[in-house]
Amino acid sequence: MAHHDDLGRLDAYWRAANYLSAGQIYLLDNPLLREPLRRRHIKPRLLGHWGTTPGLNFCYAHLNRVIRDRDLDMMYVMGPGHGGPAAVANAWLEGTYSEVYPDVSFDERGMRRLFRQFSFPGGVPSHVAPETPGSIHEGGELGYSLAHAFGAAFDNPDLIVACIVGDGEAETGPLAASWHSNKFLDPVRDGAVLPILHLNGYKIANPAVLARIPDEELVQLLDGYGYHPLLVAGDEPASMHRKMAAALDQALDEIADIQRAAREDGATERRRWPLIVLRSPKGWTGPKEVDGKPVEGTWRSHQVPLAGMCDDPAHLEQLERWLRSYRPEELFDDDGRPVAELRELAPAGDRRMSANPHANGGLLLRPLVLPDFRDYAVQIGRPGTTTAEPTRVLGTFLRDVIRANPTNFRIMGPDETASNRLGDVFEATDRVFRGERLATDEHQAAHGRVMEVLSEHLCQGWLEGYLLTGRHGLFNSYEAFIHIVDAMFNQHAKWLKVTRHLPWRRPIASLNYLLSSHVWRQDHNGFTHQDPGFLDVVMNKKPEIVRVYLPPDANTLLSVGDHCLRSRDYVNVVVAGKQPALNWLTMDEAVAHAARGIGIWEWASSDGGADPDVVMACAGDVPTLETLAAVDELRQTFPELRVRVVNVVDLMRLLPPSEHPHGMPDAEFDALFTTDKPIIFAFHGYPYLIHRLAYRRHGHPNLHVRGYKEEGTTTTPFDMVMLNDLDRFHLVMDVIDRVPSLGGRVAHVRQRMADKRLALRAHTREHGEDAAEIREWTWSY
Secondary structure, three states, X not given: OOOHHHHHHHHHHHHHHHHHHHHHHHEOOOOOOOOOOOHHHEOOOOOOOOOOHHHHHHHHHHHHHHHHHHOOEEEEEEOOOOOHHHHHHHHHHOOHHHHHOOOOXXXXXXXXXXXXXXXXXXXXXXXXXXXXXXXXXOOOOOOOHHHHHHHHHOOOOOEEEEEEEEOOHHHOHHHHHHHHHHHHOOOOOOOEEEEEEEEXXXXXOOEOOHHHOOHHHHHHHHHHOOEEEEEEEOOOHHHHHHHHHHHHHHHHHHHHHHHHHHHOOOOOOOOOEEEEEEEOOOOOOOOOEEOOEEOOOOHHHOOOOOXXXXXXXXXXXXXXXXXXXXXXXXXXXXXXXXXXXXXXXXOOHHHOHHHOHHHHHHHOOOOOOOOOHHHHOOOOXXXXXXXXXXXXXXXXXXXXXXXXXXXXXXXXXXXXXXXXXXXXXXXXXXXXXXXXXXXXXXXXEOOOOEEEOOOHHHHHHHHHHHHHOOOEEEEXXXXXXXHHHHHHHHHHHHHHHHHOOOOOOOOOEOEEEEEEOOHHHOOOOOXXXXXXXXXXXXXXXXXXXEEEEOOOOHHHHHHHHHHHHXXXXXXXXXXXXXXXXXXXXXXXXXXXXXXXXXXXXXXXXXXXXXXXXEEEEEEOHHHHHXXXXXXXXXXXXXXXXXXXXXXXXXXXXXXXXXXXXXXXXXXXXXXXXXXXXXXXXXXXXXXHHHHHHHOOOOOHHHEXXXXXXXXXXXOOHHHHHHHOOOOHHHHHHHHHHHOHHHOOOXXXXXXXXXXXXXXXXXXXXXXXXXXXXXXXXXXXX
């Protein structure tokens, strides 16, 4: 238990952090109030969030004490990320901020700059942003803190992650699911997460749900989640310091005991991990009342509790009284540095939470030990005559990736690893589960490299926390339901965009999505499972961050998969089928094709190296199949027709180089697609996306795209492509309609194609499966 003198110093440290936090929101100059506060000292635009900040500073100060006393390796995750002033203030108090940003020096001049830059043009954001040392969690969008914290703790046995969960955040769906992360934490090989549920009573304008239920009900809820809640409540600082110090010491003793029992005694039962519930006033230590209305302890303190300085001198006077209440003259010396007594309270070196290497994961990142993906190649014979299940083939490669990397690679997914045909990984590992396990369960263990929970939010959050702390991973999902994490993907992409321009943030492993059970082979689940629109979401992000790959067969998927696992600071989206599909390329051809990202398939083309009459382009496995089947028909029916087949693996290649690093110059694009010939493009997703990528190209007026048209049901695979007019016969008709040189016989051919569609649809209705000519089709040439 902390001594009385320690608590007094803690209170001084807390006051210093609160002063620095309020100063960031309000002050443009006069950072130490060496003269009376004037309007010119106040920012013209007052931005920021005060309400949660004092509680965050309170937690931070107390965590620093236990780090010092126990020599802990600890990092923080601040769920109320809008309390950015707290994270910045503590990073500056610890000296880290000035080390990372020397222009924000550790003195009065640096304090002035620290205050000025906050929420100011050319400065730093108001949230716990990537620019903030020690942060892995921006917190602009609420709900992900606890998942990030657990992701950071996995495979970090010596790390404790203190995660402050806001009471508003606790109302979100992702956070509600995140409480269950304790059923996936192995006390032997993982670190620990200490949640601190901060109940200050209000969101922006409404009461917070968990803050307004009785303690008994709250304890029952948290107990039901599998935690041992420790309650700290009040508003009187001295009493609160004593209570918080006691709760932290008890929580850390319990964590140590759980880990000791598991690691030394071999205990296997799942224990209740400690959790602290902190009830403190919103806007604590700020103005209690403004203009006759209560502020501290109410929703009015959420953002800026005092405004209108230029119009109301009384507010300016009240602000000065508030700031001076922290007694800055006791906290900072003549040079503006924290007094020696405060500097000694901060942990040293990497033990500072703002300097913990885990929060700058690239510092700890070790390259994966990867087997040679070529060893898993599918032998194909002639193109388009043999089949393989692409994701099953990839699964054998991932199995050996797991074997070679037993502590820094995990696969996350919502109960779909086996469904997506990656089941071979279970030869090397189990699924993690710390709940009750039954004899009928398969591949469930206290520790494993596969993490499955029926929450895409948790999978994404865990993986983000894992990657941001220096490890590697893969998220596999059904394509349609990856939309559940659209917003989380957005936030991670934004994080990467910012960190690429912060030299002190070291590159981290890419976030790799493998989307299978995709739109074209969800014929058994129907319309609800059919949506390729995640590609459109991804394409909205900054070009240097995102990559989209559509490998047409198993060998190309292996090459793409290896590339993605080696990459850094990207979001890689790979869409690949799991059903048996034709093999098109040898491994050497696949490697070359994946490296190019786009290319002519000469073996499938009949242009003889000359100008084609038509370009048949495709991106995606099923569009590639239908395109090749259409080309086969065209070559038999119109042998004189010069057809060029262009396959796209890397969707970004369609962009100009000014828009994406992988983009093609116009000359190269024109050489592939021509500027004056019809281009029939069969695409995996929504047709508009291809037009959006290629609209500047010279040949765009000749481009006709077939793709998903929001037509689907429970039906056969070929009926699914017919419903969306992506089938081979429709593609042949598209060529007939756009190549006038084919002459008068096209009417007969066109009618035959339409009749084939009708006959094949009738066959599905009568027999419940596609006709043999479709199921057994192979490439003829």
